[in-house]
Amino acid sequence: xxxxxxxxxxxxxxxxxxxxxxxxxxxxxxxxxxxxxxxxxxxxxxxxxxxxxxxxxxxxxxxxxxxxxxxxxxxxxxxxxxxxxxxxxxxxxxxxxxxxxxxxxxxxxxxxxxxxxxxxxxxxxxxxxxxxxxxxxxxxxxxxxxxxxxxxxxxxxxxxxxxxxxxxxxxxxxxxxxxx
Amino acid sequence: xxxxxxxxxxxxxxxxxxxxxxxxxxxxxxxxxxxxxxxxxxxxxxxxxxxxxxxxxxxxxxxxxxxxxxxxxxxxxxxxxxxxxxxxxxxxxxxxxxxxxxxxxxxxxxxxxxxxxxxxxxxxxxxxxxxxxxxxxxxxxxxxxxxxxxxxxxxxxxxxxxxxxxxxxxxxxxxxxxxxxxxxxxxxxxxxxxxxxxxxxxxxxxxxxxxxxxxxxxxxxxxxxxxxxxxxxxxxxxxxxxxxxxxxxxxxxxxxxxxxxxxxxxxxxxxxxxxxxxxxxxxxxxxxxxxxxxxxxxxxxxxxxxxxxxxxxxxxxxxxxxxxxxxxxxxxxxxxxxxxxxxxxxxxxxxxxxxxxxxxxxxxxxxxxxxxxxxxxxxxxxxxxxxxxxxxxxxxxxxxxxxxxxxxxxxxxxxxxxxxxxxxxxxxxxxxxxxxxxxxxxxxxxxxxxxxxxxxxxxxxxxxxxxxxxxxxxxxxxxxxxxxxxxxxxxxxxxxxxxxxxxxxxxxxxxxxxxxxxxxxxxxxxxxxxxxxxxxxxxxxxxxxxxxxxxxxxxxxxxxxxxxxxxxxxxxxxxxxxxxxxxxxxxxxxxxxxxxxxxxxxxxxxxxxxxxxxxxxxxxxxxxxxxxxxxxxxxxxxxxxxxxxxxxxxxxxxxxxxxxxx
Numbered sequence: 001x002x003x004x005x006x007x008x009x010x011x012x013x014x015x016x017x018x019x020x021x022x023x024x025x026x027x028x029x030x031x032x033x034x035x036x037x038x039x040x041x042x043x044x045x046x047x048x049x050x051x052x053x054x055x056x057x058x059x060x061x062x063x064x065x066x067x068x069x070x071x072x073x074x075x076x077x078x079x080x081x082x083x084x085x086x087x088x089x090x091x092x093x094x095x096x097x098x099x100x101x102x103x104x105x106x107x108x109x110x111x112x113x114x115x116x117x118x119x120x121x122x123x124x125x126x127x128x129x130x131x132x133x134x135x136x137x138x139x140x141x142x143x144x145x146x147x148x149x150x151x152x153x154x155x156x157x158x159x160x161x162x163x164x165x166x167x168x169x170x171x172x173x174x175x176x177x178x179x180x
Numbered sequence: 181x182x183x184x185x186x187x188x189x190x191x192x193x194x195x196x197x198x199x200x201x202x203x204x205x206x207x208x209x210x211x212x213x214x215x216x217x218x219x220x221x222x223x224x225x226x227x228x229x230x231x232x233x234x235x236x237x238x239x240x241x242x243x244x245x246x247x248x249x250x251x252x253x254x255x256x257x258x259x260x261x262x263x264x265x266x267x268x269x270x271x272x273x274x275x276x277x278x279x280x281x282x283x284x285x286x287x288x289x290x291x292x293x294x295x296x297x298x299x300x301x302x303x304x305x306x307x308x309x310x311x312x313x314x315x316x317x318x319x320x321x322x323x324x325x326x327x328x329x330x331x332x333x334x335x336x337x338x339x340x341x342x343x344x345x346x347x348x349x350x351x352x353x354x355x356x357x358x359x360x361x362x363x364x365x366x367x368x369x370x371x372x373x374x375x376x377x378x379x380x381x382x383x384x385x386x387x388x389x390x391x392x393x394x395x396x397x398x399x400x401x402x403x404x405x406x407x408x409x410x411x412x413x414x415x416x417x418x419x420x421x422x423x424x425x426x427x428x429x430x431x432x433x434x435x436x437x438x439x440x441x442x443x444x445x446x447x448x449x450x451x452x453x454x455x456x457x458x459x460x461x462x463x464x465x466x467x468x469x470x471x472x473x474x475x476x477x478x479x480x481x482x483x484x485x486x487x488x489x490x491x492x493x494x495x496x497x498x499x500x501x502x503x504x505x506x507x508x509x510x511x512x513x514x515x516x517x518x519x520x521x522x523x524x525x526x527x528x529x530x531x532x533x534x535x536x537x538x539x540x541x542x543x544x545x546x547x548x549x550x551x552x553x554x555x556x557x558x559x560x561x562x563x564x565x566x567x568x569x570x571x572x573x574x575x576x577x578x579x580x581x582x583x584x585x586x587x588x589x590x591x592x593x594x595x596x597x598x599x600x601x602x603x604x605x606x607x608x609x610x611x612x613x614x615x616x617x618x619x620x621x622x623x624x625x626x627x628x629x630x631x632x633x634x635x636x637x638x639x640x641x642x643x644x645x646x647x648x649x650x651x652x653x654x655x656x657x658x659x660x661x662x663x664x665x666x667x668x669x670x671x672x673x674x675x676x677x678x679x680x681x682x683x684x685x686x687x688x689x690x691x692x693x694x695x696x697x698x699x700x701x702x703x704x705x706x707x708x709x710x711x712x713x714x715x716x717x718x719x720x721x722x723x724x725x726x727x728x729x730x731x732x733x734x735x736x737x738x739x740x741x742x743x744x745x746x747x748x749x750x751x752x753x754x755x756x757x758x759x760x761x762x763x764x765x766x767x768x769x770x771x772x773x774x775x776x777x778x779x780x781x782x783x784x785x786x787x788x789x790x791x792x793x794x795x796x797x798x799x800x801x802x803x804x805x806x807x808x809x810x811x812x813x814x815x816x817x818x819x820x821x822x823x824x825x826x827x828x829x830x831x832x833x834x835x836x837x838x839x840x841x842x
Contacts, residue, residue, distance in 0.1 A: 007507055013550075014499050017491075017495050127773055127774075
C-alpha cells in the first residue's frame with residue numbers, strides 16, 4: 001500500500017496543474033488587480049510632448065473623465081493598439097490623453113506623424129518616474145480617470161475593438177450617469 | 181525549402197523514435213532478438229534526423245531566413261553570428277528542439293559506451309529513452325514547430341531577448357539541459373530494471389556514472405545561471421528563488437540524494453526501492469521544470485509566452501510518463517528490504533539522513549514554488565512565498581547535512597567502525613570550527629552569519645582534509661584516491677567553499693545607492709569609488725550610456741570600471757554591471773538613471789557594492805561539478821562493465837545471465 005503513496009501524491013499534483021491551466025485560460029496572469037483602482041490618481045505634472053515649456057498637471061484635468069493611454073514609439077504592442085485608438089478614440093466621447101513613456105521625444109513625434117495622432121493631448125515622461133507612481137510596468141497600459149481624479153479602470157496590454165466595446169464603453173457610460 | 185527539410189527531418193525522427201520506443205521493449209518482453217537489435221539503429225537514426233533538424237535551424241538563423249517565423253521573431257540583421265546561434269535556443273520552440281537534441285547526445289553516448297550491457301536490458305533502456313524522445317518530438321511538431329513559415333516575409337526580424345545577449349548566457353541553457361536531460365538515463369535504467377526485474381545492484385552500478393555526470397552538468401548549469409544573474413541583472417544577487425531557478429534546483433537536490441543512494445545500493449544492496457524512487461523523481465522533476473517554464477502556469481522572469489495548448493500537452497505527457505513509472509514502481513518495486521543489514525550509526529544511516537534532508541528540501545522548494553497556484557485553487561487570492569521562506573527552511577534542512585558531512589567517509593559500511601577514530605575526528609573538526617569562529621569574530625566583529633559561515637566551512641573543510649590525510653597515511657601510493665573517492669572529496673570540500681561564499685558575502689556585503697556627479701567620491705570599506713562621468717558608446721545592435729568609475733585603495737588605482745546601460749534595437753533596456761573580480765572580494769558597479777535628464781555629463785544614480793568572498797559560491801559549485809565528473813571516471817565502473825556477465829564472482833552477473841537467457 002505504501003508503494004502507492006508516491007503515485008497518489010503525484011496525481012494530486014497533476015490535478016493542481018490541470019486546475020492551473022484551466023485557471024489561466026480564464027485569467028490573465030499579468031492582471032494583478034491594481035491597488036490604485038478606486039483611489040485618486042497620483043499627482044503628476046508632465047511636459048507636453050510638442051511643447052515642453054507647457055505642463056499638464058492632474059488638477060488641469062479635474063472636472064471631466066478622461067482616458068490616459070501609456071504608449072511609446074519603441075513598444076511593439078503599442079503599434080498593434082494604435083490603429084484601434086485611431087478608429088475608436090473619437091467615438092469614446094471623452095478626452096484621450098497620450099502618455100509617452102520612457103521615450104525620446106523626437107522618436108515619439110516621428111512615430112505619431114507617421115501613424116497618425118489619436119490623442120487630444122500628449123504628455124511625455126522621459127525617465128518614467130511618474131509612471132512608477134501609476135504602477136506602470138510596461139506599455140501599453142491605460143487608465144480611466146473620473147471627474148474627481150479617481151482611477152476607475154485599468155487596462156494592461158493593448159486595447160482591442162472587443163475590449164473597448166465590452167469593458168471600456170460601459171464604464172464610460174456609467175461615469176456619465178454619475179455626473180450631475 | 182530548407183525549413184521544410186527541417187520539418188521533414190523532425191517527422192522522420194518522430195517515426196524512428198516511436199520505433200525505438202516500442203519495438204525493442206516488445207522484443208525484450210517476447211525474447212525476440214531481432215526486435216531488440218533494432219534499438220541501436222533506430223536510436224542512431226532518430227539522433228541523425230534530430231541533429232539534421234537542429235543544424236537546419238542553425239542554418240536558417242545564420243542565413244537570416246526571416247520567412248521562418250521563429251527566426252524572424254528572435255534575430256535581426258544586426259545581431260552578431262554567435263548570438264544568432266544562441267538564438268536557436270533563445271525562445272520556446274528552439275529550446276524544445278535543443279532538449280531533444282541533448283536527449284539524443286545522451287542516447288548516442290549510451291549506445292556507444294554500453295556495448296557490454298545485456299541485450300534485453302539495453303533494449304529496454306534505449307526503448308524508454310525513445311518513448312521520451314517521441315513525446316517531445318510530438319510536442320514540437322504539434323504545438324511548437326520552429327520551422328513554421330511567416331508570410332509575407334519581413335525585411336528584418338525582431339530581436340533576441342537582450343538578457344540572453346551575453347557570452348555566459350549562450351552556454352547556460354545547453355549545459356543546464358545536459359544536466360536536466362541527463363537524469364533521463366538514470367530514469368531509463370530504473371524503468372528498464374523494473375520492467376525486466378533485474379537485480380538492482382547490477383543496473384545501479386551501470387547507471388551510476390551517468391547519474392554523476394548528469395548531476396555534474398546540472399551543477400555547472402546552475403552555477404552559470406547564478407553567475408549570469410549576478411553579472412547581468414544588476415541587482416548584485418546570485419540566487420532569487422525564482423520559479424525557474426527552483427525548477428533546476430529541485431532535480432539537483434534529488435540528484436544529489438540519488439548519487440549517494442546509488443552508491444549505497446550498488447555497494448551494499450540496501451535502500452533499493454528508495455534508489456528507484458529517487459531515479460524516477462529526479463527525472464520527473466526535470467520534466468516538471470519543463471512544464472512549469474513552458475506552460476505559463478507560474479509567472480517568472482524566465483517564462484516564455486504561455487499557451488494553454490502547450491501546457492495541456494506537457495501535462496498529459498507528464499501524467500503518462502511519471503504516473504506510468506510510479507504505477508510500475510508500485511507494482512514491481514522490490515518487495516522485501518534487501519541488502520546487508522546496517523546499524524544506527526553507520527555510513528548507510530548517515531547517507532540516509534542526508535538523503536531524507538535533501539528530498540525534504542526538494543519537496544519544500546516544490547511547495548513554495550507551487551504556492552501561488554495552491555492559493556488560486558483554494559481561492560486565497562494572490563499569494564506567494566518569498567526568499568525568507570526558502571532561505572529559512574533550506575538552512576534548517578541543510579544544517580544536519582553539513583553537521584554529518586565530515587563523518588560520512590569515516591563511518592564504516594554496516595556499523596560505526598572505530599568509535600575512537602570518530603571521536604578524534606569530532607574533536608578535531610570542533611576545534612577547527614571554534615578556531616574559525618574566533619578568527620572570524622576578531623576580523624569582522626559581531627556578524628553572526630559570518631562567524632557561522634567560517635565555523636561551518638572549517639568544520640566541513642577540515643573534516644574532509646582529515647580524511648584525505650588518513651588515506652594518504654594508510655594506503656599505498658596509487659591506491660590512495662581512486663576517482664570515485666576523489667570525486668566525493670572534491671564535492672564535499674566544495675560544500676565548505678560554498679558555505680564561505682554564501683554566509684560571508686551575505687553578511688559582509690556593503691551596498692550603497694548613491695547620486696554621484698562627476699568627480700564625486702564614495703568610500704566603501706577600504707575602497708574609494710570615484711565617478712568620472714558618462715559618455716555614449718555603441719555596439720553591433722545596441723547603443724549605451726557608459727559610466728567610468730575609478731576605484732582607489734590607499735591612493736592607488738585598483739580598478740577602472742565601466743558599467744553600461746544599453747538600449748537594444750527594439751528599445752529594450754539592459755544594464756551591464758561592471759565587476760572587478762577578486763578572490764577575497766568583488767567590486768561591483770551598476771549604472772542607474774541619470775539624475776538630471778538629458779545631460780550626459782551630469783549626475784547619475786549609481787549602485788556600488790563590495791562583496792567579500794562572493795566568488796567562493798561559484799567556486800564551491802564548480803568543485804561539486806568536478807566531483808560529479810571525477811567520480812564517474814572511476815575505473816571500477818568501466819572494468820566491471822566490460823567484464824559483464826563473464827565475471828562469475830558477482831551475484832548480479834549471474835542474475836543478468838539468467839535474464840538474458842529468458
